[in-house]
Amino acid sequence: MAATTTRPLFLGLDLSTQQLKGVIIGQDSEIVHESAVHFDNDLPSYGTKNGAIKGPGEGEVTSPVTMWLDAVDLLMERLKAAGVSFSDIVAISGAGQQHGSVYWSAEAERLLANLDASRSLKSQLSGAFSLPRAPIWQDSSTSKECQELEAAVGGAQALADLTGSRAYERFTGSQIAKIRHRYPKEYASTLRISLVSSFVASLFLGQFAPIEVSDGSGMNLMNVLTGRWDDKLLETCGGSALRSKLGPEPVLGGANLGKLSIWWTMRWGFNPECIVAPFTGDNPATVVALSGPGDALLSLGTSTTFLLSIPPAKSAPKRTTTSHLLTHPITLDAQLAMLCYKNGALTREYIRDEHASRHWHIFNELVLETPPGNNGRFGLYFTLPEIIPPNVIGNHFFETGPDGLPVRVDNLPENAHARAVLESQLLSILSRIEGILPESSLPLHRVLISGGGSANDVIRQLIADVFGIDVYISSTKEAAALGGALLAKYAWLLVDNPNTSFEEMVGGHLAGTTRVATPRADIHDLYEKLVHVYEQCEEIVIRS
Ligand SMILES: Nc1ncnc2c1ncn2[C@@H]1O[C@H](COP(=O)(O)OP(=O)(O)O)[C@@H](O)[C@H]1O
Ligand SMILES: O=C(CO)[C@@H](O)[C@H](O)COP(=O)(O)O
DSSP: OOOOOSSOEEEEEEEOSSEEEEEEEOTTSOEEEEEEEEHHHHOGGGOOBTTBEEOSSTTOEEEEHHHHHHHHHHHHHHHHHTTOOGGGEEEEEEEEOSSOEEEEETTHHHHHHTOOTTSOHHHHHGGGBSSSEEEOTTOOOOHHHHHHHHHHHTSHHHHHHHHSSOOOTTSHHHHHHHHHHHOHHHHHTEEEEEEHHHHHHHHHHTSOOOOBHHHHTTTTOEETTTTEEOHHHHHHHHGGGHHHHHOSSOBOTTOOOEEOOHHHHHHHOOOTTOEEOOOEEHHHHHHHHHOOTTEEEEEESSSEEEEEEEOOOSSOOSOOSSOEEEEOSSOTTOEEEEEEESSSHHHHHHHHHHHSTTOHHHHHHHHHHSOTTGGGEEEEEESSOOTTTTTOOEEEEEEEOTTSOEEEESOOOGGGHHHHHHHHHHHHHHHHHHHHSOTTOOOOOEEEEESGGGGOHHHHHHHHHHHTSEEEEOSOSOHHHHHHHHHHHHHHHHHHOTTOOHHHHHGGGGGOOEEEEOOOHHHHHHHHHHHHHHHHHHHHHHHO
8 A cells, every 4th residue: 555645745856967856746746846956056065067077087077976965965954944744755756867877885785774864864875885976977988988889789780779879978888887997996896886866766765776767778788679688788898797786677667666764754754655666867757747749858957858759669760870769767668769969058058158248138138139040150069079969079160151051160250159059059959850750750749848948938939940849848847856756656656556557647737838939930941941051060060
């Protein structure tokens, strides 16, 4: 029997790049509370910039694991101060930034199981990690390991057929291979490797949580069609020890992993019957929260990701040079197609800071004072080595010549950069949508947007104009945490009603979205034409 109270609540967390967010929903899936901890601002002693630390090695990007523990402690304090009734929370789930990995020490199991209610997580778990910093999705230091992984299975396409993606530097398999070779002592002493998602779930369970199947498909270690670890890939990345370090086979979202550890009841007053469901990746959780059939999703968090929920493929798509196929978090009978860009919010912020006096409202004014198409000017900005196209870096400027072809120029006029960064980011996605839409699918009819950038109404209108479809938002921009709360509710319902489907549970919930922008046909036509010029700019950048 699932825990009941007169007013059951469901907690969803999202440990993303820059913040830990918490969303609490009630029985009708209505949001009753939201809180967040911002890593740079709230926990400055860790010295992160935008939630992460670059270096010391070329391309390395990590986050301190104890900072995340501190963030969980602080989020609980904030929820308590806001009057949240912890005893009414009957299920917890959530999401994490994808691909990042946490390395637990041999001490971890004992420490997790014996938490003292008079002390914080951070003060007790500092010794639970064999590596103090977790490599995160912005890391691009594993090109060598990626080549080795692809070679081991017969090439990039063979790896994509098996796992849904060719080898990517940020995917966990190559990250594990790097740790194994560069830090052999630490690797040998690692008892368990968690993803960011299963790391947070482990804190709630008081024991290691299994990896969830959708987040597992961002590792290059799992068969994307069966949802099971692949022995050859495990052996290549982590040797014979990796299977036990990863724990059991990945589990589907909505499973009941067990009750919350007693520490949560003793320290915070949680319901002792509260259950914990698997945490998934932040992008799959966003899909769970927002989209129905025919919807596209654009997450404007730190990364920019474009997602489609698609029917199951019997084999992985052939065009996997830049896109990913992920396992669906709730069922093996559907999958997600995803494009992910590293130069998202932080690159827009860089333009805001360089050319718009560090203010979004000035950035927006600049966009509005320049015409759609930017007078034939293009700016492609890669402050971090990009994922799409792979590993390009730097700023690249173009003007359209009289023959309609782009010509490189040294710079753009000062007022052209704000529009240029938005148009190039969105045209890059537009140029790839057809490639990830399954052949038989209907045209997209709307795009739901989430994440920090989705609050910007100028960005919303540009998305509508470039994609040529209506733009919607949900009741929260924290869609991944909402998805976590819905996954918690689903797991709770399944305990007593094992035949309930997720769609039955959400019912009219997806109707709680609001249209915020409609495309202007003449402007969309212009972008349809410009996409080819954009593609040529991209080609020139890749060649250079
Ligand atoms: N008004 C705005 N216009 C454009 N971008 C914004 C605005 N407000 C916040 N952002 C962007 O949102 C980003 C953070 O988004 P968020 O979804 O919280 O990221 P994450 O989930 O990766 O931690 C910031 O880096 C900032 O660039
Ligand atoms: O690498 C990916 C997806 O493959 C990123 O989307 C991460 O999942 C980070 O998410 P945000 O913090 O930007 O939401």
